[in-house]
Amino acid sequence: MNIAWKEIKKSKAKFIILGSIIFLVSFLTFIISGLANGLSQDNAALIKDLPDGQFYMNDDANETYNLSKIDESTQDKVLNDQKDAAAFSIQMGFVNDAEDKQHSVAFVTSTDSRLFEKVGEGEIVLDRSLEEDGIKVGDTITNNQFSGEFTVKGFVDQKKYSHAPVAYINMENYKEIYGVDEMQLVFVAGQEKGPDIAGLQSFSSKEFFNTIPSYSAEQMSLNMIVWFLVVISGMLFAIFFYMMNVQKIGLYGILKALGVKTSRLFGMMWSQMLFITVIALTLSVALSQGFTMIAPEGMPFSLTLQTTVQLSIIFVIIGFVGATLSGIQIKKVEPLQAIQQGEV
């Protein structure tokens, strides 16, 4: 006889309430972590989307890419020696569209490379988000530091830097706008540990992120938000399952008094726990994935199925721990004591 199932059937309301709490808390966790991920994506998709590799600034840059100027001869040598390398620069700036409306962008320029958009002089490639602002292919775009005009050549998906859409421009145009001759950064793809290059300081992707002050600070808060959510909701789950069983201690006492095996009681607690969490989490995963699809275009939101499944597994494990802890307590107590505790 399956007593676990019999109880669920008889006390539907109780189990539905418990299930909805787990559903709501896990859904909240998924959505918030999707938003946090989205924000972090929004801040650095340009860099995050690069393959694994090594970043270089010059030694005097004080670990600040804005101050870095890579000597042209060094740059030529690296680009010659390494097969998958590019020199590039990023600067925040503005463009004016055909109706003279100003848009904030992150100008990006690079040497010829598969890793960055290739744009000719007088051309500009923009992040897709600007298309939604009404800019079309073939439009004329201006910048007050730039003598000529840009023609919009196309759009790219999901290229953001510092929450601004990226604008790829030709290196010559970039040099004119910012009055510099050198590039800020060199990126060498492929190696775990990049080659040492005289006069340059190397950074892994992670180290490089930490040199971007706005990024590392923001990332820290976002990570904290997600971790606090996971830890607190996890504890909530454990406490819920613990409470559910402790509150039923009188019932377990009766079953023990009849001579029901402790292993059967554990089986009852575990299967009820699994039943509720699996249904609630499946719903929650499905709904949060659905939300990924209907989330408004401009809203930074990024939640992979993998993340939700990983979080779900953590929740199941924690629920299991909560149920087991209460089980141990019930295993230890004498039947009569359990019944008496249940009566107060």
Place this chain on the structure above:
Amino acid sequence: MTIFTIDEVKKTFINGEVKEQVLKGINLSLHQGEITALVGASGSGKSTILTIAAGLQRATDGQVLFNKKNMTDMSQEQIRKIRASEFGFVFQSSHLVPFLTVEEQLMLMLDVSGTKMKKKEQKVEVAKILKLIDMDHRRDAYPASLSGGEKQRVAIARAIIHKPKMLFADEPTASLDSKRSKDVMTLIRELTKTLSITTLMVTHDEEMLSYADHVITMKDGLIL
């Protein structure tokens, strides 16, 4: 034949700083197939000695022997096995499992006691005993919808359906009217004799004493 012996059993409850000796050395022997009634004032320790005998809590001191085996030395698991297959217990308040129907309560007990019956055989067995306690019309009812007396009758059925060697009953007729009480006692008496079940029973009801083979009176944790 002596089947059950309680030997110098003491029980002390400790509540914080307060120690209360509830049983001060109880000696009892029960003979197979006989009914022994325990009487005494409220608080004299009747339920306490009954639950210790039934292995639902442990004595602080002394020995409990069932079939010459010392239950005091046994592990929780060993005692559980005895409880499941050889003991039946009727609580002072019936303590049915709230989410099982009358029939399921009794089937669970057959399950737990290790009688290897198929579901169909279990149902037949349950139907028999429900008839005996005049509850066959409430087979599919849940405890919450039963009257106090009906609950108590189901609890008695649950305590004997697996044909235990020992029956412990804590005021089994307390919530029954006098006719039902007599019916239940006749039932217990019959079972005790036909199945040779040994019964230890607490009661307040003077009328019930006529069904007992022995009457033992307790006072302040001692047998008079």
